[in-house]
Amino acid sequence: MQKDFEEIIKKVDNYRIKYNNTFRDKIIEDMHNQISDILTDIVDYQETNDLISKLEKYVDLFLTSKIGGIILLISFLSIALWITLTGAGYISSFLSLIFERIEVFLRNILAVLKVHDLLISFLIDGVYKGVAIVVAVMLPPMAIFFPLFTFLEDLGLLPRIALNMDKIFKSVGAHGNQALTMIVGFGCNAAGVVSTRIIKSPKERLIAILTNNFMPCNGRWPLLIMISILFLVPAITNSSNPLLGSIIASLALVSSVIIGLGFTLVVSLGLSKALKSYSSFYILEIPPFRKPNLLRIIYTSIIDRTLFVLSRAVYMAIPAGIFVWIINQLNLSQTLIAFFDPFGKLFGLDGTIILAYIIALPANEIVIPALMMLYTGSKNFMEIEELQSIYQILTVYGNWDWKTGVCVMLFSILHNPCSTTILTIYRETNSLKWTVIATIMPLIIAFSTLFLVHNLVLKNIH
Amino acid sequence: MKKECENCQILRNLKNYNKVDYTIALVGNPNVGKSTLFNYYTGMSVRVGNWPGKTVSKIEGFFQLKIQDKKYVFKIIDLPGVYSIFSFTPEEEVTRNFLFLGSYDLVIIILDATNLEKNMILAFQIFEITNKVIFALNLIDEAKRKGIKIDIDKFQDRFKVPTIPIIASTGYNADLLIYKSLEIIQGKIKVDPLKYKLPPELENIINEIKKEILEYYPELENYPHLKWITLRVLEGDKLVIEMLRKKVIPINKTTKLLTT
Numbered sequence: 099m100q101k102d103f104e105e106i107i108k109k110v111d112n113y114r115i116k117y118n119n120t121f122r123d124k125i126i127e128d129m130h131n132q133i134s135d136i137l138t139d140i141v142d143y144q145e146t147n148d149l150i151s152k153l154e155k156y157v158d159l160f161l162t163s164k165i166g167g168i169i170l171l172i173s174f175l176s177i178a179l180w181i182t183l184t185g186a187g188y189i190s191s192f193l194s195l196i197f198e199r200i201e202v203f204l205r206n207i208l209a210v211l212k213v214h215d216l217l218i219s220f221l222i223d224g225v226y227k228g229v230a231i232v233v234a235v236m237l238p239p240m241a242i243f244f245p246l247f248t249f250l251e252d253l254g255l256l257p258r259i260a261l262n263m264d265k266i267f268k269s270v271g272a273h274g275n276q277a278l279t280m281i282v283g284f285g286c287n288a289a290g291v292v293s294t295r296i297i298k299s300p301k302e303r304l305i306a307i308l309t310n311n312f313m314p315c316n317g318r319w320p321l322l323i324m325i326s327i328l329f330l331v332p333a334i335t336n337s338s339n340p341l342l343g344s345i346i347a348s349l350a351l352v353s354s355v356i357i358g359l360g361f362t363l364v365v366s367l368g369l370s371k372a373l374k375s376y377s378s379f380y381i382l383e384i385p386p387f388r389k390p391n392l393l394r395i396i397y398t399s400i401i402d403r404t405l406f407v408l409s410r411a412v413y414m415a416i417p418a419g420i421f422v423w424i425i426n427q428l429n430l431s432q433t434l435i436a437f438f439d440p441f442g443k444l445f446g447l448d449g450t451i452i453l454a455y456i457i458a459l460p461a462n463e464i465v466i467p468a469l470m471m472l473y474t475g476s477k478n479f480m481e482i483e484e485l486q487s488i489y490q491i492l493t494v495y496g497n498w499d500w501k502t503g504v505c506v507m508l509f510s511i512l513h514n515p516c517s518t519t520i521l522t523i524y525r526e527t528n529s530l531k532w533t534v535i536a537t538i539m540p541l542i543i544a545f546s547t548l549f550l551v552h553n554l555v556l557k558n559i560h
Numbered sequence: 561m562k563k564e565c566e567n568c569q570i571l572r573n574l575k576n577y578n579k580v581d582y583t584i585a586l587v588g589n590p591n592v593g594k595s596t597l598f599n600y601y602t603g604m605s606v607r608v609g610n611w612p613g614k615t616v617s618k619i620e621g622f623f624q625l626k627i628q629d630k631k632y633v634f635k636i637i638d639l640p641g642v643y644s645i646f647s648f649t650p651e652e653e654v655t656r657n658f659l660f661l662g663s664y665d666l667v668i669i670i671l672d673a674t675n676l677e678k679n680m681i682l683a684f685q686i687f688e689i690t691n692k693v694i695f696a697l698n699l700i701d702e703a704k705r706k707g708i709k710i711d712i713d714k715f716q717d718r719f720k721v722p723t724i725p726i727i728a729s730t731g732y733n734a735d736l737l738i739y740k741s742l743e744i745i746q747g748k749i750k751v752d753p754l755k756y757k758l759p760p761e762l763e764n765i766i767n768e769i770k771k772e773i774l775e776y777y778p779e780l781e782n783y784p785h786l787k788w789i790t791l792r793v794l795e796g797d798k799l800v801i802e803m804l805r806k807k808v809i810p811i812n813k814t815t816k817l818l819t820t
Contacts, residue, residue: 134677
């Protein structure tokens with residue numbers, strides 16, 4: 099008589115359920131204990147007089163300690179973001195200038211070729227301008243942020259910080275390396291999603307992909323900074339002390355990150371409970387300190403990250419450019435704004451903000467130019483340098499106050515990923531289902547949070 | 561120690577060879593110097609990027625070991641770096657499948673001397689699939705610099721696996737490693753690594769399941785890795801379960817089987 103194989107499997111499954119799928123962890127832990135026992139009288143750790151080793155040890159102790167790691171992380175991020183945002187402004191305006199020249203050149207060529215005016219307008223005002231603005235606003239921050247990030251990664255600093263974060267992330271069922279992917283997300287969420295490849299276990303990787311969006315990317319920072327300065331600072335203090343102002347603005351930005359982090363952790367916990375898969379065994383690697391290889395840094399950051407993301411952004415910018423062009427040709431914007439207005443009002447926003455976010459689907463960078471365009475009734479994206487002019491447009495045309503500011507900031511942190519990121523999520527997960535969830539879930543979270551904050555909190559503050 | 565293979569020499573950049581005498585595989589955690597050692601032997605310059613997204617695969621190369629006037633052709637396989645072989649990640653899958661289903665004469669387990677404890681977890685798992693192993697204790701210079709002293713004699717005594725201290729980046733003892741490997745392959749040295757002892761409650765479960773598997777598939781009676789297979793079943797390893805169901809476990813390794 100032969101034993102029925104399925105019966106064995108059933109029995110095994112029962113054992114697995116009884117042990118809560120922890121065989122692997124149990125065995126690893128036990129192996130580790132046995133190995134430690136054997137190695138105690140084989141391996142001997144001596145004090146070394148080697149200066150470099152000592153230095154490495156102390157640096158390691160500092161970096162992997164709670165306070166040291168977090169201090170370093172925050173200072174790194176602030177410095178990197180500051181360099182990125184300041185530097186990017188210059189390159190962006192330079193690029194815009196070049197793109198304008200090219201635009202004139204293209205218009206002339208098309209005119210010589212006797213192309214129909216409407217087609218010229220479609221190609222230039224729609225397709226070309228859409229692509230040009232996305233490249234001009236997206237390329238510079240990435241080209242600055244990613245080399246900085248890759249440099250610190252290559253140096254071995256970032257993996258040490260990740261080690262420190264492991265406990266926090268493990269407690270919500272996520273992977274310590276998720277911290278690294280979130281830092282990449284500060285640069286660009288699409289690149290952050292790609293970087294989740296460093297998380298080998300499928301479940302933890304999916305969690306990292308789905309939550310990366312809660313880290314505000316380069317494209318969202320200018321908006322967050324602008325609102326903090328224009329609306330939150332005056333709401334909190336009447337003093338015109340610039341130091342106090344910048345402290346409040348910085349605190350507002352840090353709170354944005356903390357809100358994003360909070361949502362990341364809560365959603366990670368929810369997802370890890372919802373996803374029934376094995377928790378994986380992994381050891382966080384602390385690589386040796388290395389002399390960073392400049393060529394490799396440039397290659398990884400420019401080719402692997404920047405161009406990779408940018409090519410997708412261009413791909414997604416074309417339909418968006420066409421969409422804006424059609425809206426302008428048909429003079430649809432006012433109709434659409436009126437249509438979205440009641441919906442937006444439910445959440446402390448308005449129709450213009452909703453439409454601006456729809457237009458800015460390919461890149462968060464163009465939310466402000468789109469807002470300016472829609473509020474002023476212009477036909478082109480408007481890059482306004484002066485904060486006071488922006489403030490006037492927002493308050494006069496848009497009727498904004500600090501409560502609108504808070505709502506827009508929250509929406510900016512929580513809303514759906516940009517289309518470049520959505521496309522990247524699809525490429526990485528290969529699953530339509532997860533791509534849709536990754537898009538819809540943040541939207542639901544954003545709107546329900548805003549609904550609560552707007553109706554329960556902000557409405558009661560006078 | 562060096563004297564043992566005074567007259568042996570590694571010949572790289574092998575162009576003409578009639579047949580491969582022996583196949584050896586390099587296994588180890590990521591960043592322990594597998595590729596460095598591989599490049600040393602083959603004269604190739606494989607750069608395995610740690611930035612993920614690269615294709616996960618094994619890389620093959622060839623070299624010769626010359627001992628006086630005898631020459632042996634080796635095929636050397638660089639397997640992806642892994643922390644375990646539970647086949648959870650693509651890397652683990654490739655390495656596990658090769659160790660379980662591939663054909664090879666010896667596995668060189670590369671250990672990072674500065675991080676032995678972590679490295680040995682993988683080694684323990686490999687012992688469950690094969691006895692044909694040797695340790696290459698890499699980065700001994702780094703360990704010395706850091707004040708880590710390893711009693712190598714004791715180490716190989718306790719784990720019962722021949723252990724050669726090497727420095728992959730300079731090729732120190734790389735020839736001795738192959739010389740020793742050859743002695744193991746040719747049966748001059750017998751290796752029977754220390755096996756990991758399961759905790760008693762798990763041991764009982766394993767024995768129970770093992771018995772039932774044997775009732776279903778009696779041909780496994782003398783199969784040396786039955787315990788390993790049973791553990792995999794318990795962990796829900798799909799490939800192993802499917803192979804058991806179809807009764808296609810490669811009982812004698814000569815039968816080459818489905819590689820996924």
